[in-house]
Amino acid sequence: MKNIVILGSTGTIGQNTLEVVRRDSGNFCILGLACHFRRDILFGQIKEFHPKYVYTEKEDSSFEHDFPDITFLYGDDGLEVIATLKEADIIICAIPGIKALKSVISAIKKKKTICLATKEILVVAGDIIMPLAEREGVKVLPVDSEHNALFQALEGVERKDIAKVYLTASGGPFYGTKMKKDVSPEDALAHPVWKMGKKITVDSATMLNKSFEVIEAHHLFSLPTEKIDVLIHPEAVVHGMVELVDGTIKGILSVPDMKIPISFVLHYPCRSDHCWQHIDFDKIGKLHFYPVERDADWFLLAQQAIEKKGSFPVVFNSANEEAVELFLEGKVKFQEIIPLVKAVIGAHTYKRDISLEDVFYFNNWAKEQTKEFVGVKK
Ligand SMILES: NC(=O)c1ccc[n+]([C@@H]2O[C@H](COP(=O)([O-])OP(=O)(O)OC[C@H]3O[C@@H](n4cnc5c(N)ncnc54)[C@H](OP(=O)(O)O)[C@@H]3O)[C@@H](O)[C@H]2O)c1
Numbered sequence: 001m002k003n004i005v006i007l008g009s010t011g012t013i014g015q016n017t018l019e020v021v022r023r024d025s026g027n028f029c030i031l032g033l034a035c036h037f038r039r040d041i042l043f044g045q046i047k048e049f050h051p052k053y054v055y056t057e058k059e060d061s062s063f064e065h066d067f068p069d070i071t072f073l074y075g076d077d078g079l080e081v082i083a084t085l086k087e088a089d090i091i092i093c094a095i096p097g098i099k100a101l102k103s104v105i106s107a108i109k110k111k112k113t114i115c116l117a118t119k120e121i122l123v124v125a126g127d128i129i130m131p132l133a134e135r136e137g138v139k140v141l142p143v144d145s146e147h148n149a150l151f152q153a154l155e156g157v158e159r160k161d162i163a164k165v166y167l168t169a170s171g172g173p174f175y176g177t178k179m180k181k182d183v184s185p186e187d188a189l190a191h192p193v194w195k196m197g198k199k200i201t202v203d204s205a206t207m208l209n210k211s212f213e214v215i216e217a218h219h220l221f222s223l224p225t226e227k228i229d230v231l232i233h234p235e236a237v238v239h240g241m242v243e244l245v246d247g248t249i250k251g252i253l254s255v256p257d258m259k260i261p262i263s264f265v266l267h268y269p270c271r272s273d274h275c276w277q278h279i280d281f282d283k284i285g286k287l288h289f290y291p292v293e294r295d296a297d298w299f300l301l302a303q304q305a306i307e308k309k310g311s312f313p314v315v316f317n318s319a320n321e322e323a324v325e326l327f328l329e330g331k332v333k334f335q336e337i338i339p340l341v342k343a344v345i346g347a348h349t350y351k352r353d354i355s356l357e358d359v360f361y362f363n364n365w366a367k368e369q370t371k372e373f374v375g376v377k378k
Pocket of ligand 1: 010014117143195
């Protein structure tokens with residue numbers, strides 16, 4: 001029996017994780033659930049999975065009152081406590097942004113297996129997280145479907161035999177269409193394939209999600225940008241491919257359903273005997289792959305972040321996070337997101353060697369600067 005703590009249990013990844021656990025309740029026990037404020041969803045999860053520990057950002061004694069047997073945790077310290085519980089085996093990290101960064105670091109130090117959905121954590125602190133995990137002998141298992149596919153395709157492959165890896169991208173809601181002048185949040189949130197949280201869905205529409213995924217792949221698999229490529233693949237059936245030096249390509253295919261990579265990481269190194277959905281090749285017909293332009297802004301930003309490291313990826317990530325929020329609030333236009341992010345990066349005083357404290361400093365600075373450029377007081 002593996003004890004699981006889910007950081008972000010009420011979100012898309014969190015709810016998918018609980019579906020996998022529900023299907024295999026003989027092997028998994030939910031020890032802890034953490035979310036921000038959606039207590040309506042959390043209430044049902046507590047009733048069904050009976051966790052011993054629950055985290056919400058702010059205290060709510062009336063909610064606590066309903067569950068006298070549960071230990072409730074709050075605030076930043078509470079998140080670290082729930083991520084490092086002695087009985088916990090696996091921590092699923094699925095809180096967008098870098099809210100859970102310190103908790104993930106503490107969990108690695110306590111030798112918990114990390115199933116990482118939150119790509120932002122590797123984008124800003126991959127150079128801290130991955131060496132630490134290696135020193136502690138801890139597995140960081142990628143939940144992101146493309147990286148999960150690469151992780152599987154790379155098993156048994158020697159580094160010298162890797163020619164390059166391909167991340168696939170559905171292209172988001174605007175691929176192949178003439179983009180409207182005034183893109184509304186509803187337009188950007190209408191993802192053609194995946195049902196995801198708002199932040200990652202907008203990132204998919206700007207293609208900056210793929211930018212972050214290139215950086216994520218660099219950290220997870222220690223690959224330079226030249227060996228990371230992206231293909232637009234609208235059917236989203238092939239999630240990642242590894243090209244070997246002899247021209248052979250290993251690809252991982254499945255229907256686009258996050259329960260599949262989540263089930264993989266929860267069962268790792270074994271495999272679940274349950275198939276969520278088979279690919280129906282009769283229905284698919286053709287699979288399409290289109291190259292991307294490596295001189296597009298989103299690709300260049302990823303490339304620069306990997307080359308420069310330090311404060312660059314932190315400011316990149318945090319400026320984007322704020323810009324997306326401002327777009328969803330109607331304060332920034334869709335087409336302004338990338339120029340705004342680039343302006344904030346350009347305005348910052350670059351630092352190559354950064355500590356964890358610096359990560360938080362640059363994160364706050366970038367968010368404030370983004371708001372200032374837009375003239376927004378929050
Ligand atoms: N969705 C996908 O298919 C997918 C695929 C690959 C990677 N990812 C990555 O996985 C992460 C989660 O994505 P998602 O789509 O599941 O997001 P989501 O649906 O927006 O869910 C976010 C979760 O995090 C919680 N949360 C937010 N702020 C918090 C805070 N300050 N303290 C504690 N909990 C907080 C939310 O709680 P409330 O519900 O209470 O607000 C919710 O449970 C993102 O980093 C995303 O890039 C997602």
